[in-house]
Structure formats: structure tokens, C-alpha cells
Amino acid sequence: xxxxxDGEIRDGRHQMRVRVYFEDTxxxxxxxxxxxxxxxxxGRTNYLRLLGMNQQxxxxxxxxxxxxxxxxxxxxxxxxxxxxILDDLLEVITVPEDVxxxxxxxxxxxxRGDDLLVTARVRLAFISGGKAQRIPKALRLAMEGA
Amino acid sequence: xxxGRTNHLRLMGxxxxxxxxxxxxxxxxxxxxxxxxxxxxxxxxxMDDVLxxxxWPVAVxxxxxxxxxxxxRxxxxxxKAEVRVAFISGGRAQPIPxxxxxxxxxxxxx
Numbered sequence: 135x136x137x138x139x140d141g142e143i144r145d146g147r148h149q150m151r152v153r154v155y156f157e158d159t160x161x162x163x164x165x166x167x168x169x170x171x172x173x174x175x176x177g178r179t180n181y182l183r184l185l186g187m188n189q190q191x192x193x194x195x196x197x198x199x200x201x202x203x204x205x206x207x208x209x210x211x212x213x214x215x216x217x218x219i220l221d222d223l224l225e226v227i228t229v230p231e232d233v234x235x236x237x238x239x240x241x242x243x244x245x246r247g248d249d250l251l252v253t254a255r256v257r258l259a260f261i262s263g264g265k266a267q268r269i270p271k272a273l274r275l276a277m278e279g280a
Numbered sequence: 281x282x283x284g285r286t287n288h289l290r291l292m293g294x295x296x297x298x299x300x301x302x303x304x305x306x307x308x309x310x311x312x313x314x315x316x317x318x319x320x321x322x323x324x325x326x327m328d329d330v331l332x333x334x335x336w337p338v339a340v341x342x343x344x345x346x347x348x349x350x351x352x353r354x355x356x357x358x359x360k361a362e363v364r365v366a367f368i369s370g371g372r373a374q375p376i377p378x379x380x381x382x383x384x385x386x387x388x389x390x
Contacts, residue, residue, distance in 0.1 A: 161311070162311045162313070162368070167313070167314040168282065206321070206324075207321055208320070208321055209318070209319060209320045209321065210317070210318070210319045211316075211317070211318045211319075212316060212317045212318075212319075213315070213316045214313070214314055214315055214316060217313075
């Protein structure tokens with residue numbers, strides 16, 4: 135069990151904490167903007183993980199129907215509102231906004247306490263066998279009901 | 281695409297170091313910051329691909345510049361982006377220096 139390392143899902147929202155290290159900052163001594171994309175990737179990955187992506191039932195269905203699957207980012211809209219600095223403790227929040235047949239829209243935020251630093255809307259597609267496929271029903275239901 | 285934006289400024293003669301001589305940049309800590317981005321990931325790239333990063337201004341305002349960018353592999357467009365950039369000096373948002381606005385406006389395609 136990895137416990138709090140992967141964050142938690144509560145009321146359909148995934149939350150995880152990220153600490154800012156020196157390697158995340160740039161010559162202006164703030165978090166270099168592209169690093170927020172890395173933090174949010176971790177949020178999406180752990181959200182899917184906690185929804186049971188690596189549980190047996192999901193894998194069985196997925197591998198049967200769609201061997202060699204992966205999620206890919208199709209588009210992102212990001213607003214960088216306030217900077218983060220060294221040692222900041224950030225909260226990365228991930229919420230499903232729209233779960234359709236072949237793509238998922240996630241809303242994400244990076245917060246520092248009450249301050250909203252970055253917002254993003256990220257569209258994911260589900261690829262298997264090199265082609266876009268429908269999102270597996272088990273995953274869709276998990277997102278809609280989580 | 282960050283490299284494309286940086287080199288675009290560099291070749292326009294607005295190397296971020298050279299701005300030290302301008303009055304707007306007196307005092308420490310001036311920099312361009314990305315305010316927002318929209319990205320479309322259309323096709324993948326793979327190891328050994330040679331990519332072209334294309335960057336051009338689409339809007340030049342007082343406080344921000346909007347750049348369009350594309351990542352291409354030959355004729356294929358792999359990624360499209362719109363990036364809004366602002367100018368920070370002394371820890372606060374400032375108007376884009378006139379010299380840079382002038383240079384960018386010259387390249388605007390309207």
C-alpha cells in the first residue's frame with residue numbers, strides 16, 4: 135500500500151501534495167512554468183491509479199478488449215495565475231469534467247493553501263493498438279461515480 | 281517550444297541580457313513569463329525525428345504578447361500552441377518594453 139504517496143480521492147476529486155524543490159525553479163527563482171505540467175501529470179496518473187487502473191478487474195477487461203492501451207494528452211489549456219517558489223507545499227487537484235465515449239476532460243488546479251496558482255483543462259484520449267478507442271466502461275463508470 | 285520563443289527574441293536583437301541597458305529593466309529581476317497556453321497534441325514524435333519549431337506573433341498588446349507556435353516534422357504538424365507572454369520587472373507585471381513591441385508588431389500578419 136502506498137498510502138498518502140498517491141494522494142486521495144474524496145467527493146469525486148483527487149488531491150495530492152507536491153513540494154517545490156530547487157530543481158523545479160528557474161533563473162527567476164520561481165517554479166519554471168513547464169514544471170507545473172509535470173506536477174499535474176502526477177495528479178492525473180495517481181487519480182487513475184486510485185480509480186483502480188491497476189486492479190485486476192479493470193486490467194482483465196482492458197487487456198481482453200484493448201491490449202497495449204495508454205492514455206494520451208490531446209489538448210491542454212493552462213493559465214499561470216501566480217508563481218510558486220522554493221519550498222512551497224502545493225496541492226494538485228484533479229476532477230473529471232466530461233467523460234465521453236472516446237475522450238475524457240479533466241479539470242486540474244495547483245494550489246498553495248488558499249492561493250490558486252495554476253488552472254488547466256486537459257483532454258485525454260484512450261489509445262490501444264495505435265488507434266483511438268472508446269474509454270473502457272469500467273473506467274468511465276468509476277469516474278462518473280467516484 | 282520554449283527554445284523557439286527564446287531564440288525568436290534572441291534573433292530580434294532583444295536578448296534578455298541586452299535589455300539590462302533599457303530603463304524598464306533597471307533594478308533586478310526582469311523576465312518574460314508565460315501567462316497562459318493552449319496546446320493541441322495532434323501527432324506523436326519519436327526518437328531521432330528532426331522537428332521544426334515555428335514561432336510567430338499574433339497579437340502585441342501593452343501588457344502581453346500572444347505567440348503562435350507549431351512543431352512540425354517535414355509537412356506534418358505535430359503540435360499547435362498559442363502562448364501568452366507577459367513582462368515582469370521588480371517582481372511585478374510591467375508594460376512590454378517599447379523596443380520589443382515595435383519589433384514584434386513589424387512581423388504581425390494581419
